[in-house]
Amino acid sequence: xQQIEHIKESGGWLNRYRHTSDACNCTMRFSVYLPPQAAxxxxxxxxxxxxxxxTDDNARTKGGMQRYAAELGLALVFPDTxxxxxxxxxxxxxxxxxxxxxxxxxxxQAPWSEHYHMYDYITRxxxxxxxxxxxxxxxxxxxxxxxxxGHGALISALKxxxxxxxxxxxxxxxxPSVCSWGQGCFEAYLGEDREAWQAYDATALVTxxxxxxxxxxxxxxxxxxxxxxxYPQNLEAACKTRDFPLTLRMQEDYDHSYHFIATFIGxxxxxxxDRLYSGDDAGR
Numbered sequence: 680x681q682q683i684e685h686i687k688e689s690g691g692w693l694n695r696y697r698h699t700s701d702a703c704n705c706t707m708r709f710s711v712y713l714p715p716q717a718a719x720x721x722x723x724x725x726x727x728x729x730x731x732x733x734t735d736d737n738a739r740t741k742g743g744m745q746r747y748a749a750e751l752g753l754a755l756v757f758p759d760t761x762x763x764x765x766x767x768x769x770x771x772x773x774x775x776x777x778x779x780x781x782x783x784x785x786x787x788q789a790p791w792s793e794h795y796h797m798y799d800y801i802t803r804x805x806x807x808x809x810x811x812x813x814x815x816x817x818x819x820x821x822x823x824x825x826x827x828x829g830h831g832a833l834i835s836a837l838k839x840x841x842x843x844x845x846x847x848x849x850x851x852x853x854x855p856s857v858c859s860w861g862q863g864c865f866e867a868y869l870g871e872d873r874e875a876w877q878a879y880d881a882t883a884l885v886t887x888x889x890x891x892x893x894x895x896x897x898x899x900x901x902x903x904x905x906x907x908x909x910y911p912q913n914l915e916a917a918c919k920t921r922d923f924p925l926t927l928r929m930q931e932d933y934d935h936s937y938h939f940i941a942t943f944i945g946x947x948x949x950x951x952x953d954r955l956y957s958g959d960d961a962g963r
Contacts, residue, residue: 680812683708689749690715693739698808702800703762704793709805710735711813712745712755723819723844723955724754724809725948728801728835730826731860732779735759738825741937747945751952754815758805760827762794775860776867782855783831784879786868795868798879802835802842818842821951825849825940826904827860833881833894840890845954847895847947849940850902853914854882860908882910885917893924895950897943899933 684695691714700707716722725748727738735757738744748755761767761781768790770776786795810817821844824832829851836846855861856876865876877883898911905911911927918925933939 680808684710688712689746691717691745691749693745695735700762700800700804702796702804704796705762705764705767707763707800708735708759710739710757711809712739712748712757713814714749714752714754716752717754717814721814721816722752722754723952724756724806724815724821725951725955726756726758726801726806726820726822726824726832728758728783728822728824728828728831729760730824730828731760732774733760733828734779737937738940741941742944743941744944744948747948751948753948753952753955754813756805756809758801761797764794767794770867773863776863780827780864782827782861782864782868782879783834784865784868787875788868788870791868797831798835801831802839819844819955821845821847821955823847823849823947823951824851826909826935827852829896830855830861830881834879834884836892836894837881837884837889838878840892843892844957845895845951846892847950848897849943849947850898850904850909850935851881851896851911852909853896854880854910856880856883857913858908858910882914882917885914885921885923888921891921891923893926894918895926895928895947897928897930897933897939897947899930899935899939901932902935902939904935 680698686693781797822832829848
């Protein structure tokens with residue numbers, strides 16, 4: 680792991696790293712914000728997964744997260760959204776397939792299967808690297824994200840009971856099997872068998888009996904993708920059927936942008952901090 684940027688911010692440090700990823704079979708980049716508290720103690724972590732077309736840079740420069748993380752004593756990890764490199768396949772003339780659109784799945788279909796294992800990267804390889812190399816608490820982590828990244832956060836928590844203290848999402852793709860963004864990526868990465876898609880669909884996972892973990896979701900009523908891509912109502916219906924804990928907040932007039940995220944990210948990080956700092960193994 681090589682540090683390639685080191686920026687002072689809100690009393691802590693915003694760092695960028697690159698490393699060789701076994702999961703993705705390429706060189707990956709990610710950013711980490713270490714709050715001031717990390718200079719003297721190990722701190723808990725919130726993983727932030729970004730959406731389509733993003734890199735690790737978008738949220739760290741637009742989300743307004745670091746000042747809250749500094750106050751709360753949280754490290755923030757900003758992974759990339761896909762494998763990168765000249766030998767990594769890409770969608771031709773498409774923003775919603777290939778580079779910048781890994782969809783947080785493990786691809787099983789050629790040519791994607793050689794590199795596109797973002798699910799393993801996010802849930803296993805990257806946390807192991809972070810916990811071994813940086814001043815963070817082992818196993819004390821939460822996860823959040825936006826749009827495609829909100830989808831990634833939800834499925835990561837639902838598929839790994841006990842791995843995350845909490846999960847939240849902004850405008851997540853809640854039922855990717857029924858929207859064009861999800862269908863396009865799932866068919867390319869996972870094949871035509873729609874049963875295989877269900878393992879990476881939050882609504883399907885809740886319906887199939889995923890162990891309960893409280894879900895906090897904010898979506899904007901002015902989001903241009905709400906009706907055709909996000910389908911929070913499908914996840915809400917699945918949760919109601921199972922009495923699965925969901926807090927879905929439809930925020931009046933907010934859109935899909937980082938203006939929306941920046942407005943409510945302080946509440947989300949406080950929500951995670953409450954859960955990350957509860958328990959004897961994560962006390963301040």
